[in-house]
Amino acid sequence: MSAELTVTRTARLANWNVAIIAITVLVLIVAAATVDSFGTSRNFGFLVLDLLPIALVALPMTLVIVTGEIDLSVASSLGLSSAVMGYLWNANQPIETIIPLCLLLGAVLGAVNGFFVTFLGLPSLAVTIGTLALYRGLAFVVLGDSAVADFPALYTDWVTGTIGGTPIPNVLIVIVVLAVVFGVVLHATPVGRAVFAVGASEQAARFAGLRPGRLKFWLYVASGLVAGLAGVLWTLRYSSARADNGAGLELAVVAAVLLGGVSIFGGRGALPGVIAGVVLLGALQNALRLSDVSNEALNVVTGVLLIVSVLAPNLARSVLQRRRT
Amino acid sequence: MAAGTPVLRVRAVSKSFGAVAAVREVSFDLYGGEAHALVGENGAGKSTIVKMLAGVHRPDSGTIELNGVPAELHTPADAKAAGIAVIYQEPTLFPDLTVAENIAMGRQPLGRFKTIDRAAMVRQAAQLFTRLGVSIDPNRPARGLSIADQQLVEIAKALSADARVVVMDEPTAALTGVEVERLFAVARSLRDDGAALMFISHRFEEITALCERVTIMRDGRHVSTELLAGITVDEMVRKMVGRDLGALFPKQDVTPGAVALSVRDLSRDPVFKDVSFDVRAGEIVALAGLIGSGRSEVVQSIFGVDPRDSGTVEIAGKALRPSSPKQAMAAGVALVPEDRRQQGLVMELSIERNVTLPRSRSLSRLGFLTGGRERRSAREWTERLTTKYGRLSDEVGTLSGGNQQKVVLAKWLATKPTVLIVDEPTRGIDVGTKAEVHRLMSRLAAEGVAVLMVSSELPEVLGMADRVLVMREGRLVAELDRSEATEESVMFAATGQEASL
Amino acid sequence: MTAVDLPAPRRSSLDVVLRARELGIVLALVLLVAVTTISNPRFVSGQSIRDILLGTAILAVLAVGQAVVVITRNIDLSVGSVLGLSAFTVGTLLQNNNLPVLPVLLAGAGVGVVCGAVNGVLVRYGNVPALVVTLGTLYVFRGITYFWAGGSQINADELPAAFLDFGTATLVGVPYLVLLAVLVLVVTGVVLRNYRMGRELYAMGSSPQAARLAGIAVGRRTVGAFVVSGALAGLAGVLFAARFGTIDAAAGTGYELNVVAAVVVGGVAVFGGSGTVWGAALGALLLTTIGSALAVLEINQFWQQAIVGGLILLAIGADRLVAVRVAAGLKKRGSHVS
């Protein structure tokens, strides 16, 4: 890589992070100004609830992708966690036992991914496509096609409720806490330094005394754990445990992370950008739906945004270079 | 000799990579029926010239003429079509394809309906190998070939092209004497058939044995082109380096202290076997040998980035667990690896992050890093090593090679090692920096650090080491004291035969 | 220079192992069919086999295209959406409109070619990773189909009988769809194995830098691979329309993961450079057969997905083991000057 290239790459990353946050803010302002009832506090609550699963799962996914791997099994882990939650609830287990069990289950599912990727050295794309099918299948095995409802109102109300009399949804606390945790870990701890180093060059990281395998393993565990949590919250939000909960969410999560400026090749990315990416997708979806634009338009917007988020900086660079010579 | 017009003329070509001017206004001619050597220190720009001839890089200015006509070599395919065959310095094989396919890629013999005639393809490969006198199974995949075999396949590839110009960038670096002889026999027959050869090597005996003419480069510039008959090796070296070599190795004399690093019966199949030696505090011990003799693997195994099958490693009498660089670091070992692009540095991270990467835990406060302490520490160490850079937050990949090497050194010196292992510490850095690195190693040794240095540069080995250990094919074959170590004795041990210099 | 006696080049053991890799799938398949047949002999009846082959045909065509892309160290996640778009295009063309089959096939493939070209150009000239591009176009192509279809559905009774016949009719007992899939498979397989172009695709996947240095037109080949994958996905759309007769905008949703699974199970390495379309097609056959067998074996249908997932892990795990063993074997077998 030539010196010139690398200079512009740093600049590009910084620019994209700023750009995506700016675009997100802009979209929020425009939507609030032009779309009826977008800016209401009630809509804010709906928006946060709709974002919840993607926002949560995107956090560890960011770290996983920065290390140069990927985890496509998250939505299936979410589904399995939800299914097991329903199963245990049907089996008359106390919810206070079920929730930790579901989190543990998520961590175990993540550990299985981590085992295949780090100990057996298999490509994570293939492994997590495998576990995507496996975990979803197990979810159906556990709960079949039925739905379990009647979760205690205390819990379901908390998930859908707001803090005291404020319009701030309770689950926003969960998102903010986890975002801060993952953000601090990624950007202000030795672990975070290791994440970037491993993603940019696994070999160089090894020569610096880091343990890429172990790091990745624990990131997969974290990814599974958060997916398990997302499964619990999903179940409580809809008060419905189903094996197909969250199906297809993995692509939306990956899209949000990439939109947030994380490089699919690893080594680059920042958490604020990812959060902006999540909010941007969610806000667009919400605003378009409120303006009676169909779902399908949203698909197109998501796809185009995703491609443009990587394409635009590339094009800008080549234009700049052409002008210089 | 050199009758008629040149087959290929290089006219005032220049090429820069960002701030690095790799090649500046270099001109020379290649004639049919002649072998032309290109010499220069590491980083002088030789490979860059090769890549311009191969169509990989486009010259920033200057032209390349083929048979008197300016050639537009935009892509490797253009160069191929123009009859230029290239053996690159780093092997460029397709690991998943068979050896025969690797050789024939792009010009496979065709049978009916333009399908590939596999039998003919394998036959061709086998014939080429016969000509080179090696036995490599044409049907095996290229993955897993040793460096030497990979180089042989590259040579076969170039031979199969029937090219008018054959460019060889250090083709012999990984070959043994016999293989080199075979290669030369083939090269001479090519030359006698009228091809123009360009040959790059750091071994002068090879150059004098094969070539008629030599172009000398220094720091990207053309120094001179001469007939080899009219120049001695000493003169060549002086032109290459630009000064006398003596001053390069400022070794201070030190009385060695206690044993700091002790290695016993270290083995790792199939790379090295039963390696035992000690390094004392204050001593500089060089590990010499031919490329591929297993030196890097030994030091990597000591540091723990590579596993070991058996044997022990002790630091100041305390045994190190295998495969744990962390423990090695805690025990005071530092390894400056040979490949700084892949192993030494994370090119996409900033200078400060690279310098502090092994120490990020100790720099953190309550587990958190705010950047300030990292920056201060990075500034301190890069300044100590007089590293030149714009800002500490620049990507380390933007630095010049020598400064990158300094960053690697800073990164490891900052861990305050008691045992410093350096693998090819001066590869690809300019003479000035080289001397600085040597001074630094001397000073560290004088301060009581045990230094183990792997180097392929004989003058460096002879100039710096208190003791020289020589490896051949994965075994430690000689231990020479500073007084016994000469070019002849080291080469003899390294090759197992009389050196022809 | 001394003349050297070389032993005649023999078949390398790796070739044998590679064969064994596909053999492994065949064995698994045989085992599965045997067990299922013992429990219900009707599993090997003509109708049942025909049904499995018909199911495989569509997946296999997609898997062949995917294999071509994966061999070049890329991936195409948009195939399910391309299938949907093509199926709906064809359905609209045919709606109360009696066209012969051939132009319809070409139209479907044409839709795919356009989609594939978009992917290829973005990957190659936009310098965007294939995963990102095709994840994006997965949404975009599907969105376009939904826009166009707007919730309408094309039913069997609106399609010409000739076209529906094409979906079910057979030639000496073999359905046309299956013949078409086999044709696609053989042509792609032969091109990949026996033509320079095919070998260049492997070379690109095996080492992109080396491919550039070897003068391979990497850009053109990359776009080409995506166009092939798109065209085959388009073709699969026509097959889909002919077989199921009912087309809506959701046709082929989620297929991408099945297709990638088939390719991976079939032994095509996700990092490019190795694997064959035969393996990919066998992977498709195996996955389809598992689906049918589970229904016949009265195994809870819910197990199906879990079993497929487990199988993918098994396949790539086994593949890895073989690769490690082969690599170890090869290292010990270095050449020596004779």
Add this chain to the structure above:
Amino acid sequence: GGTTKSDTAAGNTPETVSAGTKADPNAPLKEGLKIAYLPKQLNNPYTDVEVGGGKVAVEEIKGEYKLVGPNDASASSQVSYINTLIQQQQDVIVVAANDPNAVCPSLNQARKAGIKVVTFDSDAAKTCRDAFINQASTQGIGESLVKMASELAGGAGEIAILSATPNATNQNSWIKVMQTELAKPENSKLKLVKIAYGNDDDQKSFTEAQGLLQSYPNLKVIVSPTTVGIAAASRYVSASSYKGKVAITGLGLPNQMRQYVKDGTVKKFALWNPADIGYLAAYAGAAMSSGQITGAEGEKFKAGKLGEYTIGADGEIVLGPPTEFTAANIDQFDF
């Protein structure tokens, strides 16, 4: 300790949102009511017919018609749409629930916001809607399915059911009635060998039909109480060697089934007029929104061309008995 299911077995505490207001049967129907339809998913021909009827009715009462919905039949995406409808302050939401419980909290939020919720096609939990339009009485449909199956099987033999999803509320209640019917002495020779689930997915139903025929060589009748299932099964059988040997019946749309009735694959099947469901739902919602009814048992309201309806227990409004379609009458219907 802890909260277990048995602690909450009583279920969601009923929301008393509509209590307090009293029905005024003579209140005029309001004009300009915003009535939104949210079917299970958008591109389903059956629901298209249903909501088509709704559109006609909304125009008759001079309301504002709106159709929204997900492309996949998932409960979670329906919730987002309900939330959107709340934001847009609709007057009536007519919804077919993908999951009776998952949509509940949102529907209740809608009701708190003064929106009347009418379910159709597939009911939500009773506590979170104001009325449910039932296409026909559960008992009636179950009986009629068994009657048709028995006729087609000649009174004896193996039959199988190809249903939608295993938790589809309608299908399950019909199947329950069928099982009670089959247990009666007059049907003792009919043997129900399997209930398969095609998930209301065309392809899945197709494959399931295929699997049934392979597993049960003596199968005489496939009963599919869902329009997607019956069409897929008919298509499979009509092109396979089973044609003429295995009969298909169940609930289907005449337009979708016409081809198979004509080619003899299908002798008879049944259905109500789905357009009437949507039509009735609009009037029920409008009547409620105008204060004519509150959803209590026994209240009466007028539903345009369909005449007068009475609300049954649990807010259920039954459309009427299903129609049987055969080769003789099928050409008289177009939906």
